[in-house]
Amino acid sequence: MYKISVPITTFVLETYGTETVLEELKKLDCERLFLCPSSEGLFNNKRDEEFERLEKYCHYFQEHGFEVGMWIWTYYFKGECDYVRLTSPFGQKSATQICAADLQYRKVMGKILQDGARCGFDLIMFDDDFRYGFHDIGFGCCCENHLRMMSEHLGESVNLETIRPFLLGGEKNKYRDAFVQANAKAYVDFAKAMRNYVDEINPDLRLGFCACITSWDLDGTTPDRIAEILAGKNKPFYRLIGAPYWGAQRHWGTRLAENIEMERLEATRRWNANIEIFSEGDTHPRPRFRVPASYLEGFDTALRAAGCADGILKYALDYTSDPATENGYRKAHEKNRDVYEKINELFDDKQSIGVRVWDKAAKYADMTIPEKKENSCNIQDTAFSPAIKMLTCCSMPITYGDEFTAGVAFGEDVKAVPPAMLDSGLILDLRACEILMEQGVDVGIEEIGEYQTANTEHFFEPNNYVRIDNDSQFRAVKLKQRASVESEYHCGKNDYPATYRYTNANGQRFFVFCFDAYFNSESLFRMYPRAIQIAAASEWLSGEKMPAVCFGNPDLYLQVKRNGKRLAIGLWNFSADAIDEPIVSLGLSGTVTKTIDCDAESNGNDVVLSPIPAFSFAAVEVEFK
Ligand SMILES: [Zn+2]
Numbered sequence: 179m180y181k182i183s184v185p186i187t188t189f190v191l192e193t194y195g196t197e198t199v200l201e202e203l204k205k206l207d208c209e210r211l212f213l214c215p216s217s218e219g220l221f222n223n224k225r226d227e228e229f230e231r232l233e234k235y236c237h238y239f240q241e242h243g244f245e246v247g248m249w250i251w252t253y254y255f256k257g258e259c260d261y262v263r264l265t266s267p268f269g270q271k272s273a274t275q276i277c278a279a280d281l282q283y284r285k286v287m288g289k290i291l292q293d294g295a296r297c298g299f300d301l302i303m304f305d306d307d308f309r310y311g312f313h314d315i316g317f318g319c320c321c322e323n324h325l326r327m328m329s330e331h332l333g334e335s336v337n338l339e340t341i342r343p344f345l346l347g348g349e350k351n352k353y354r355d356a357f358v359q360a361n362a363k364a365y366v367d368f369a370k371a372m373r374n375y376v377d378e379i380n381p382d383l384r385l386g387f388c389a390c391i392t393s394w395d396l397d398g399t400t401p402d403r404i405a406e407i408l409a410g411k412n413k414p415f416y417r418l419i420g421a422p423y424w425g426a427q428r429h430w431g432t433r434l435a436e437n438i439e440m441e442r443l444e445a446t447r448r449w450n451a452n453i454e455i456f457s458e459g460d461t462h463p464r465p466r467f468r469v470p471a472s473y474l475e476g477f478d479t480a481l482r483a484a485g486c487a488d489g490i491l492k493y494a495l496d497y498t499s500d501p502a503t504e505n506g507y508r509k510a511h512e513k514n515r516d517v518y519e520k521i522n523e524l525f526d527d528k529q530s531i532g533v534r535v536w537d538k539a540a541k542y543a544d545m546t547i548p549e550k551k552e553n554s555c556n557i558q559d560t561a562f563s564p565a566i567k568m569l570t571c572c573s574m575p576i577t578y579g580d581e582f583t584a585g586v587a588f589g590e591d592v593k594a595v596p597p598a599m600l601d602s603g604l605i606l607d608l609r610a611c612e613i614l615m616e617q618g619v620d621v622g623i624e625e626i627g628e629y630q631t632a633n634t635e636h637f638f639e640p641n642n643y644v645r646i647d648n649d650s651q652f653r654a655v656k657l658k659q660r661a662s663v664e665s666e667y668h669c670g671k672n673d674y675p676a677t678y679r680y681t682n683a684n685g686q687r688f689f690v691f692c693f694d695a696y697f698n699s700e701s702l703f704r705m706y707p708r709a710i711q712i713a714a715a716s717e718w719l720s721g722e723k724m725p726a727v728c729f730g731n732p733d734l735y736l737q738v739k740r741n742g743k744r745l746a747i748g749l750w751n752f753s754a755d756a757i758d759e760p761i762v763s764l765g766l767s768g769t770v771t772k773t774i775d776c777d778a779e780s781n782g783n784d785v786v787l788s789p790i791p792a793f794s795f796a797a798v799e800v801e802f803k
Contacts, residue, residue, distance in 0.1 A: 560590065
């Protein structure tokens with residue numbers, strides 16, 4: 179069952195009344211409401227009034243049949259205070275965040291939770307500032323409490339100056355281990371303390387949190403572990419991270435299809451199937467002038483098709499304006515209600531197939547930090563998967579499951595590839611090659627040289643020159659003789675291998691990009707011939723054609739799922755241009771059995787669809803002979 183939760187502020191309820199909100203929630207098929215108090219209000223002398231309001235609205239919506247949660251910032255505190263601030267490896271203190279290790283702050287937050295529990299809430303959720311990375315200071319924490327915990331862990335006294343070079347550069351080392359251990363301890367202890375405070379008032383209350391970008395990595399723990407502790411004896415839950423507003427506003431350079439895949443990837447990291455997870459359908463800061471409803475609906479429909487989450491936190495109401503002013507998100511939801519049903523019918527009984535993305539969630543402690551990224555907090559950007567970026571740019575169907583054509587492993591992610599999988603064909607970048615070479619695997623490289631830049635990449639088959647941005651970097655490599663170069667970089671007088679295929683003496687096949695995929699430019703991926711090249715490479719690596727591809731349409735996002743002889747293909751056109759003649763090429767010929775929002779007919783191994791307008795969705799089901 180896919181549950182819809184919707185957040186709303188007490189400000190909106192106070193200012194415009196409950197009636198409009200109630201009506202909007204019903205039309206949104208909402209079952210669970212999260213009430214967001216003013217964050218400052220919980221700490222100052224208006225505290226009692228804020229809790230009175232929360233209690234009033236909690237009861238009101240419960241009486242109308244909703245499950246009601248309270249949703250609050252975890253460590254956000256602006257202004258003067260004696261709490262210990264989150265601190266970077268440079269000693270810089272956050273203007274807005276308190277460190278989880280501060281015992282004084284834990285007491286204050288514990289009392290806030292107890293007052294929330296007294297209001298009668300069914301759930302309380304901490305927001306996604308439950309994280310040690312992506313803050314105003316970069317990442318942390320290196321506060322006095324953290325330094326003490328690290329010293330205890332190491333059995334030696336450390337200070338900022340002595341550990342900084344180890345946290346921000348070089349190879350895996352004990353100081354980085356101690357740092358993530360301290361982060362984990364702070365979060366685990368905080369979570370335990372919060373559960374204990376809630377248990378004193380209501381042991382049945384479900385306490386959970388919003389996972390964030392660093393939750394699987396430098397926070398030193400996992401969302402599953404934190405959610406289990408916060409839950410106590412109840413069903414654990416957490417919200418995923420990766421929202422449609424990122425794509426709409428290009429946060430961290432991401433695009434909508436990547437945001438969707440980031441959530442799919444996170445869902446695969448859940449180890450306890452009993453934990454409830456829901457996606458972040460966030461349209462921050464609203465209204466549609468900032469984030470169009472198409473982004474939210476594209477996100478929602480795609481994650482319904484993927485079937486990886488138990489629901490969505492659908493930010494369909496404005497936090498500030500009269501709900502009657504911005505009802506475009508709700509109208510788009512109502513318009514799609516039939517489509518949701520059809521998506522369930524078409525996709526629910528099938529498993530995703532495509533190119534397998536290998537993922538090592540906890541990278542930071544084990545990695546060799548690239549020289550160009552040393553001495554800054556930018557290393558946290560490894561939370562964004564370039565494999566996802568590349569495959570979504572090329573409209574390639576992605577899977578994280580057991581049924582796949584070739585696999586992709588870039589950089590540190592190659593450490594997550596089981597050795598036996600080296601025999602089933604891998605797409606690699608140069609950093610992944612270096613790691614495999616250190617393990618004695620022959621990937622076809624004689625020597626890796628200096629970083630270079632190029633203006634164009636030349637594809638041989640079919641012949642095509644493509645411009646690339648000058649912020650993209652590759653490395654000059656000398657290849658073994660048997661390597662077959664597939665494209666070249668042109669830079670001035672010299673040409674260098676850009677991509678190559680290689681089969682080693684053990685029969686292991688690799689398709690290699692001669693660049694480091696992390697910390698590089700997306701212009702290396704956003705090109706027509708790249709998609710054709712990857713599909714061909716995938717077939718060469720695995721001996722199997724891609725199940726379905728659709729070339730030539732920038733920002734077309736594909737999902738493919740299979741059950742026996744039936745294949746479901748979802749096409750989301752996330753471009754401002756219509757796709758006038760979508761042609762899906764199948765690995766096997768089949769006949770069209772169902773469609774959603776399109777006409778489609780088979781033509782040999784192709785399926786020809788009716789036009790897909792900008793920011794629209796279509797799907798077909800094909801049955802093989
Ligand atoms: Zn700290």
